[in-house]
Amino acid sequence: MLKTERQQSILAMCDRYGTITVKFIQETLAVSDMTIRRDLEELARKKKLLRVHGGAQKMSPQKGISSSFSTIEANELSHSEKKKLHTIEKEYIAKNAAAHINEEDDTIFLGSGTTIELMTQYIKQSSLRIVTNSLPVFNLLSETKKHELYLIGGLYREKTGAFVGSIANEAVQKIGIKKAFVGVNGLKGPEVSNFSIEEGTLQKIVLDNAAEKCLVSDANKFDHSDFYTFYDLRKIDSLFTDATLSAELKSFYQQYTNVIQ
Incomplete structure (x- = not known):
């Protein structure tokens, strides 16, 4: 898998799950731990994701009580x-x-x-x-x-x-x-x-x-x-x-x- 394809896949996983671990990326893409960490560091420098301990997190445009706030229900069901x-x-x-x-x-x-x-x-x-x-x-x-x-x-x-x-x-x-x-x-x-x-x-x-x-x-x-x-x-x-x-x-x-x- 080419570097650009690999990084696109990582961003897609981040977008879908909010937070992903190095282990999960490694098992999904079948690439080495070191390669993934280099990709994450590069993507973090480009501000395309947020580097966290053991993995990465989707960049959020707003900060609130929950950091991955993609779905908020306006009204609680009875x-x-x-x-x-x-x-x-x-x-x-x-x-x-x-x-x-x-x-x-x-x-x-x-x-x-x-x-x-x-x-x-x-x-x-x-x-x-x-x-x-x-x-x-x-x-x-x-x-x-x-x-x-x-x-x-x-x-x-x-x-x-x-x-x-x-x-x-x-x-x-x-x-x-x-x-x-x-x-x-x-x-x-x-x-x-x-x-x-x-x-x-x-x-x-x-x-x-x-x-x-x-x-x-x-x-x-x-x-x-x-x-x-x-x-x-x-x-x-x-x-x-x-x-x-x-x-x-x-x-x-x-x-x-x-x-x-």
Whole structure:
């Protein structure tokens, strides 16, 4: 491959994914590590991309809360609207994620979101300690009368049915969590984002405190950003998604975490 073709390919990958690593470029283009690094340095000097540790990032015309801000949703969907979207895919993810809960008496955190709500019907254990800031999740689990349930209180967000804010943040900081399951609105390179700063702040605290950190996301949220970037995908242990995720995107995101379909 000629140098110009190689660099055009690198820029195209940067444009598509936002952030790319040297390893990913090397595997995609089948060229040496040193060649890629020289290309990245040259492209950075020409201000065609931004050189970052271990790779490169798309040049952004604006700086904001999220550095790869290519897709911002103007309006957050309501809880009822979200329940109607990608129902088959969410069911698939929920089954796989729930199967990852494999020990009795664990302390589990379940965040807000329609996929996590579906998880509640597939949890097989009968003696879990479950912590949640989601009123719908709490209501669904309370009907089973099987688990020790803790509902984190705070400011109520009707859009998602979640409690957030300083009261909720203080409460989750004091809880030791074995496995945490959190939903997302967007995945763009290593950046994990959602619509709400308040929910994102709580989710970050939960994930930082959890021994095992898990995300759930249907395939249409990959390669997109939402308003607030709250976590780094490289810190996540498992990312549960559905079978419609393309092999190319799975390969790209595997460099950051374990993608489970």
